[in-house]
Amino acid sequence: MSDGRRKSASRRRVDLFRELQGKLGFLYLAASVALVLLVAGAVYFFIFYQGILPFTRYRLSLGEFLSTTWSPLGSPPQYGALAFLYGSAVVTLGAALLATPLSLGAAIFVAEIAPRWGGRVLTPVLEILVGIPSVVYGYIGMRLLVPFVRDHFGGIGFSLFAGILVLTVMILPTVTSVAVDALRAVPMEMKHGSYALGATRWQTISRLSIRAALPGLLTAVIFGMARAFGEALAVQMVIGNAPRFPESLLDPGATITSIITMSMGFAAEGTLEYYVLWTLAVILLLMSALSIFVVRLLGRRGVYA
Amino acid sequence: MISPKTADRIATAIFSVIAAFFVVLLLGLLGYIFYRGLPVIDYHFLTSPSKTMEAGGGVGIQLFNTVYVLVLSLFITVPLGVGGGIYLAEFARRGPFTELVRLAVEVLASLPSIVVGLFGFLVFVYYTGWKFTLLGGALALAIFNLPLIVRVTEDALRAISRDQREASLALGVTHWHTVVHVLLPSAVPGILTGIILASGRAFGEAAALMFTAGMTTLPLDFSNWDIFSPSSPLSPMRPGEVLSVHIWKLNAESLVPDRLRISDGASALLVLVVLLYNVFARWLGRAFYRRLTASE
Numbered sequence: 001m002s003d004g005r006r007k008s009a010s011r012r013r014v015d016l017f018r019e020l021q022g023k024l025g026f027l028y029l030a031a032s033v034a035l036v037l038l039v040a041g042a043v044y045f046f047i048f049y050q051g052i053l054p055f056t057r058y059r060l061s062l063g064e065f066l067s068t069t070w071s072p073l074g075s076p077p078q079y080g081a082l083a084f085l086y087g088s089a090v091v092t093l094g095a096a097l098l099a100t101p102l103s104l105g106a107a108i109f110v111a112e113i114a115p116r117w118g119g120r121v122l123t124p125v126l127e128i129l130v131g132i133p134s135v136v137y138g139y140i141g142m143r144l145l146v147p148f149v150r151d152h153f154g155g156i157g158f159s160l161f162a163g164i165l166v167l168t169v170m171i172l173p174t175v176t177s178v179a180v181d182a183l184r185a186v187p188m189e190m191k192h193g194s195y196a197l198g199a200t201r202w203q204t205i206s207r208l209s210i211r212a213a214l215p216g217l218l219t220a221v222i223f224g225m226a227r228a229f230g231e232a233l234a235v236q237m238v239i240g241n242a243p244r245f246p247e248s249l250l251d252p253g254a255t256i257t258s259i260i261t262m263s264m265g266f267a268a269e270g271t272l273e274y275y276v277l278w279t280l281a282v283i284l285l286l287m288s289a290l291s292i293f294v295v296r297l298l299g300r301r302g303v304y305a
Numbered sequence: 306m307i308s309p310k311t312a313d314r315i316a317t318a319i320f321s322v323i324a325a326f327f328v329v330l331l332l333g334l335l336g337y338i339f340y341r342g343l344p345v346i347d348y349h350f351l352t353s354p355s356k357t358m359e360a361g362g363g364v365g366i367q368l369f370n371t372v373y374v375l376v377l378s379l380f381i382t383v384p385l386g387v388g389g390g391i392y393l394a395e396f397a398r399r400g401p402f403t404e405l406v407r408l409a410v411e412v413l414a415s416l417p418s419i420v421v422g423l424f425g426f427l428v429f430v431y432y433t434g435w436k437f438t439l440l441g442g443a444l445a446l447a448i449f450n451l452p453l454i455v456r457v458t459e460d461a462l463r464a465i466s467r468d469q470r471e472a473s474l475a476l477g478v479t480h481w482h483t484v485v486h487v488l489l490p491s492a493v494p495g496i497l498t499g500i501i502l503a504s505g506r507a508f509g510e511a512a513a514l515m516f517t518a519g520m521t522t523l524p525l526d527f528s529n530w531d532i533f534s535p536s537s538p539l540s541p542m543r544p545g546e547v548l549s550v551h552i553w554k555l556n557a558e559s560l561v562p563d564r565l566r567i568s569d570g571a572s573a574l575l576v577l578v579v580l581l582y583n584v585f586a587r588w589l590g591r592a593f594y595r596r597l598t599a600s601e
Contacts, residue, residue: 018479018482019479021481021482022479022480022481022482025481025484025485026396026481028388029388029389029391029392029396030392031388032384032385032386032387032388032389032392033388033389033392033393033406035385035389036385036389036406036409036410036413036451036452036455037405037406037409039409039413039448039451040408040409040410040412040413041409042424042428043412043413043416043420043421043424043448044412046424046427046428047420047423047424050427102323102326102327105319105320105323105324106320106323106324106326106327108320109320109321109323109324110324113317113320113321114324118324121324121328122324122327122328125327125328125331126327127583128331128335128580128583129327129330129331129334131505131506131509131576131579131580131583132334132509132576132579133508133509133510133511133549133575133576133579134509134511134512134549135509135511135549135550135552135553135572135575136338136509136549136552136572136575136576138553138556139552139556139568139572140334140337140338140572142556143565144337169330169334172327172330176327199309200309200310200312200313201313201316201317202309202312202313202315202316202317203309203312203313205316206316226415229417230416230417230418230419230420231417232417232418232419232512233511233512233553236557237553237556237557257417257419257512260419260423261419261512261515264423264426264516265516265520269431277423278423281419281420281423284417284419284420285416285420288412288415288416288417288420289412291415292408292411292412292415
């Protein structure tokens, strides 16, 4: 009797201890999750908070912000950021236009034409291409692409076009690997059905696989564009950093990211120029949010890596 | 009108050429980087400090900073990221809160690195009054790595078969103990490989680090192990320029006469570090897998 009571008492202690462990453990998990939420919220809060100051504290009008002249040191100083918005849009669209057919082609090769050894060869190729740091892409662009553009297309070489080329190479692996996943997700039965009807491989690819995988392929392109829009240093190193409105693709230009990179270190804290740079960062955030939204619309869970 | 068969052959040829282009592109890039850079890398280059005005500098301190800032950031992100991943895989119920957490992870994962740099500059450099520090850089890197580690942990836990989870619960083991003693051990190889692969991206990160860890280095005394002394390499409160930022700065605003030679060497070194790190991660993952799961 007394023996049994002692046992159940120690048993209860163990249970209590286990329960406490579980509670503490869950507390740790909850704290981690809370921190993830806090950090994501804080990034948006602080960037927006700084980014609206030009309009609230300095009474900059949207018209002035969207004008074409950027000269913070001029008299009167002007803060027109349209050239940067234009530059970012042009290099992003240009890179997407060049990279999409190449990436789709490679993805089709891996997923449809040589599923076994094609994947074995191209997967590590894509992984290494992703792994090359963006500064190194920018540096090679500066050493190889800029002279190439100067000699074969004209201009001084540092140009929107050079930016497009560097970004194209940088987003190729991203677009390709997401596109491969999308194509692989098309059910085998559908392809077999197509072959059984006597369709050739190209007919199956063009009329079935590409259509069935279309949301995933669009997702791939969006990921690529998001990466291109947010890329800073590689673009900054080849684009020429002229805060003028570029008239052709061969003119030097600037993007949202390149002007932030160039000016953040020099713009004095608490000046209007400094806060306008934050407004530009707000645009980067909005575009990144838009890409998440569109990808979700396309009905696919985000790919993080 | 060409026949379907001819069209098929043409299409196959085009796709093969594109695939070959990818391989050639990679070999060309690596070939160029290593052909230019490898001859520059020697003992002096790897160990001596950089110079600001004259030729002949090395990248020793930058190389050390690159590795050290990543290590610091992993101390922060691994516990938090693994915690978040366990929560999402094991404890999250369907509902708006879980959706919000997933959205936050996705938002963090898709932040442009320069935005993280600006945020880090504001919060870890300016608000804290620390100025440019390795700790600030590590915290900025943590913002990148956190969502990746959450994701990797969640995937690794979900990959474990239901049977193991249910067998443990059926024996009367609590949910928490099932996670810690049954699920986590089998998920460790996956989590570890994932963490290493994900964190390897940090080696090349520059835009987030230039405004947080800074673009300068102090002279360091490698025999000084006092982490509170600014001349100690281990001090987290000193500015610490990393390799990728160094390459950028050499080409953007540097007066060093041999900046191209140093950039060549540093680029090759950086790519070499990334490649070796990836090979190492895979090898380690396989070794762990064999040891912990008794399978080949």
